Amino acid sequence: MNDHAGEAIRVLVLLEAYTISGSAKGVLEFARESIRYPAPQPKVEISLITFRRPPTSEQPVLRNAIQELGIAWDAVEEQGRFDRSVIPHLRLLAQKRNPHIVWSNSVKSHFLVRYAGLNRARGWVAFHHGYTATDTKMLLYNQLDRWSLRAADRVLTVCRPFAAQVQAMGIDAKKIHVQHMPARAAGTVAGSETAALRTAWKLDGAGRIILTIGRLSREKGHADLLRAFQRLRRMHDQPLHLLIVGEGPERPHLEALCRDLQLTGSVTLTGHQNHLWPFYALADLFVLPSHSEGSPNVLLEAMAANVPVVATRVGGVPELATDGRDALLVEKSACEPMALAMKRLLSNRDLRAALTSSAHGVLERNTPEAYYHSIARVLGEILREKYPHRGEAV
DSSP: OBOBTTBOEEEEEEEOOSSSOTHHHHHHHHHHHHHHOOTTSOOEEEEEEEEEBTTBOOOHHHHHHHHHHTOEEEEEEOSSTTOTTHHHHHHHHHHHHOOSEEEEOSHHHHHHHHHHTTTTTSEEEEEEOOOOOSSHHHHHHHHHHHHHGGGOSEEEESSHHHHHHHHHTTOOGGGEEEOOOOOOOOOOOOHHHHHHHHHHTTOTTOOEEEEEESOOSGGGOHHHHHHHHHHHHHHOOSOEEEEEEBOSTTHHHHHHHHHHTTOGGGEEEEEOOSOOHHHHHHOSEEEEOOSSOSSOHHHHHHHHTTOOEEEESOTTHHHHOOBTTTBEEEOTTOHHHHHHHHHHHHHOHHHHHHHHHHHHHHHHHSOHHHHHHHHHHHHHHHHHHHOGGGTTBO
16 A cells, blocks of 8 residues: 555544443554554554443543544543434534544444444444343344444454354455454553552462453353352462452352352452553463453453463454463363363463463564554555545555
8 A cells, every 4th residue: 555645544433432441452552553654654544433421431541542642532422322312423523534434343333333324435444343242232232233234344353253253144254354453562560569459459368369351241251260260279279369350240240159159258359440460460370261252352461461371262262372382271161171270370380481481472463563554454445445546545
């Protein structure tokens, strides 16, 4: 792709996020890399639309990250998940930003792009991150994608199983592009930060720390991890503590399960945390017990932090990590094998070192730079299709 009269691809991103997690991490990484590449490199100019729903609004950490990058940004006020009153506002913002391509990131934003006609006379890339089946309402919302995604010029999705799922919905395979999420080097964590965490969460004397991070929803498999952790404590003769970082609708059930399994004093649910690197720095072992995953950021972050990993063999996890080389993989809902894998890692220093060393290769294949160039190529393809008079322009 060549620069044409100094003009970049203008991309308007609809981001349904209130914190820096999930799709927001990918968008911010892409925006950060786009700033690093001036013409004549593949050049993209990002502008953002986020949603603000009273009494909830985007958290300062997300707002600050956007402002620090200097991205053009608008926040749309809404009264509910699918508030049709936002449609005129979205149309005005699209007219104001005048993008070549619109980029949506969730079921809601996919629907809004098509319903509002934001893709008319513009390109559209829809980033599919999978579905959360938390209740009947969400299942109905997920069905909207069968209608929404068929109008997209490209559907990016985070793993091959999700690509097959999207294709089964009637999306042309030629429009589907598998795009793993990026991994950035671990942030520096001072000893004083980990000491403060230990004090705040009463972890002094807690022994080995097992960490998991993710939304507390059923498909994340936290209940399986609690049952596996109970088994592990019976096998392991040293103190152990499980840290569960995240928030969500399953929290009351998980708290009750901790009581039933008599784990209350050995498990801490921290709620949502904005700054995760200190938690990785505390951990002796990271576990991803999910029933469904795409390209999990937390898996890559644990690898970046040199924390050995046990993960379920679901979604895109086997595309990122090879069992016995980069991580130990077990079947989903398999509590006994999960417990045995955790025990194996905690008991074998050489295996832990081998896995964390090999995981560096996973990170090298999934850098923010590679992520940027891969998506920029897709945007360039859309641009040439929608604006053929521009030739090879970017």
